[in-house]
Amino acid sequence: xxxxxxxxxxxxxxxxxxxxxxxxxxxxxxxxxxxxxxxxxxxxxxxxxxxxxxxxxxxxxxxxxxxxxxxxxxxxxxxxxxxxxxxxxxxxxxxxxxxxxxxxxxxxxxxxxxxxxxxxxxxxxxxxxxxxxxxxxxxxxxxxxxxxxxxxxxxxxxxxxxxxxxxxxxxxxxxxxxxxxxxxxxxxxxxxxxxxxxxxxxxxxxxxxxxxxxxxxxxxxxxxxxxxxx
Amino acid sequence: xxxxxxxxxxxxxxxxxxxxxxxxxxxxxxxxxxxxxxxxxxxxxxxxxxxxxxxxxxxxxxxxxxxxxxxxxxxxxxxxxxxxxxxxxxxxxxxxxxxxxxxxxxxxxxxxxxxxx
Numbered sequence: 001x002x003x004x005x006x007x008x009x010x011x012x013x014x015x016x017x018x019x020x021x022x023x024x025x026x027x028x029x030x031x032x033x034x035x036x037x038x039x040x041x042x043x044x045x046x047x048x049x050x051x052x053x054x055x056x057x058x059x060x061x062x063x064x065x066x067x068x069x070x071x072x073x074x075x076x077x078x079x080x081x082x083x084x085x086x087x088x089x090x091x092x093x094x095x096x097x098x099x100x101x102x103x104x105x106x107x108x109x110x111x112x113x114x115x116x117x118x119x120x121x122x123x124x125x126x127x128x129x130x131x132x133x134x135x136x137x138x139x140x141x142x143x144x145x146x147x148x149x150x151x152x153x154x155x156x157x158x159x160x161x162x163x164x165x166x167x168x169x170x171x172x173x174x175x176x177x178x179x180x181x182x183x184x185x186x187x188x189x190x191x192x193x194x195x196x197x198x199x200x201x202x203x204x205x206x207x208x209x210x211x212x213x214x215x216x217x218x219x220x221x222x223x224x225x226x227x228x229x230x
Numbered sequence: 231x232x233x234x235x236x237x238x239x240x241x242x243x244x245x246x247x248x249x250x251x252x253x254x255x256x257x258x259x260x261x262x263x264x265x266x267x268x269x270x271x272x273x274x275x276x277x278x279x280x281x282x283x284x285x286x287x288x289x290x291x292x293x294x295x296x297x298x299x300x301x302x303x304x305x306x307x308x309x310x311x312x313x314x315x316x317x318x319x320x321x322x323x324x325x326x327x328x329x330x331x332x333x334x335x336x337x338x339x340x341x342x343x344x345x346x347x
Binding site: 040043058060061062063064066067070073074077078081171173 | 325326328329332333335336337339340
């Protein structure tokens with residue numbers, strides 16, 4: 001397999017009201033050499049869209065806030081229609097280090113994978129808040145129901161190749177999409193692997209993302225989706 | 231037999247309702263799947279209106295209620311519960327459609343030239 005070059009990589013950042021940090025994230029991505037950056041603006045009510053364009057990235061704008069799942073699906077559908085070879089999904093809140101995209105691409109090539117998930121649990125140095133650790137452990141249990149044993153099913157830092165992009169048909173609108181992707185990849189026997197990543201937890205990024213209430217809603221939607229599927 | 235006013239009005243209204251729904255199916259404005267709960271309820275209400283004592287006593291006996299009023303209230307609550315489930319399902323399907331349209335619109339509005347395709 002030939003080397004994945006940065007020009008072939010498209011980085012998608014599902015974002016909702018991330019005007020505070022989106023410019024910094026885009027700037028850091030560009031400094032790492034990634035040119036194809038698309039912020040999937042999930043109906044933000046602040047200046048996310050404006051700041052994204054000012055920072056020189058493109059915007060895929062959802063006129064209504066439909067959830068991170070909908071934004072991810074929009075990104076995947078865009079990638080599929082454009083025939084992209086690889087797509088990276090990253091959080092837009094500055095939690096992930098753009099420099100670690102190379103870790104994902106290296107792992108994808110090394111293991112001939114279809115999907116690489118950046119796991120916060122493989123490397124013990126990640127200082128995740130305890131509540132998030134508990135939440136993620138519980139969420140991982142749900143992926144076990146899909147007969148999948150990933151350590152970080154809720155990580156938003158993922159690399160997908162064309163096979164995954166073209167074949168994964170996801171349905172959930174909210175955070176359940178993380179687990180749904182793992183379930184469906186497992187069902188379709190896609191090669192899903194993990195690689196350790198570092199994350200940056202700030203007060204800002206901790207105020208975003210999943211919490212217990214959202215987790216319960218996610219669990220309900222996952223169970224319902226699974227039942228309807230069968 | 232002493233026929234009461236509601237025993238005339240309710241069945242007539244139910245028949246009108248059912249005929250209207252059949253007309254809507256015939257003109258492709260709706261499908262059986264959407265119509266059957268309302269039609270079933272209309273038939274049920276008509277039967278109760280035409281034979282109020284017989285049906286409520288039968289319901290009370292079948293459900294093992296002492297009072298036929300309680301029995302009919304229980305059944306109507308069941309219908310209400312069913313209606314809530316149906317409406318909730320409809321609401322979720324509409325939400326799915328809205329998401330789908332929002333995604334399609336975003337892709338349509340994306341500047342193709344800018345994305346270099």
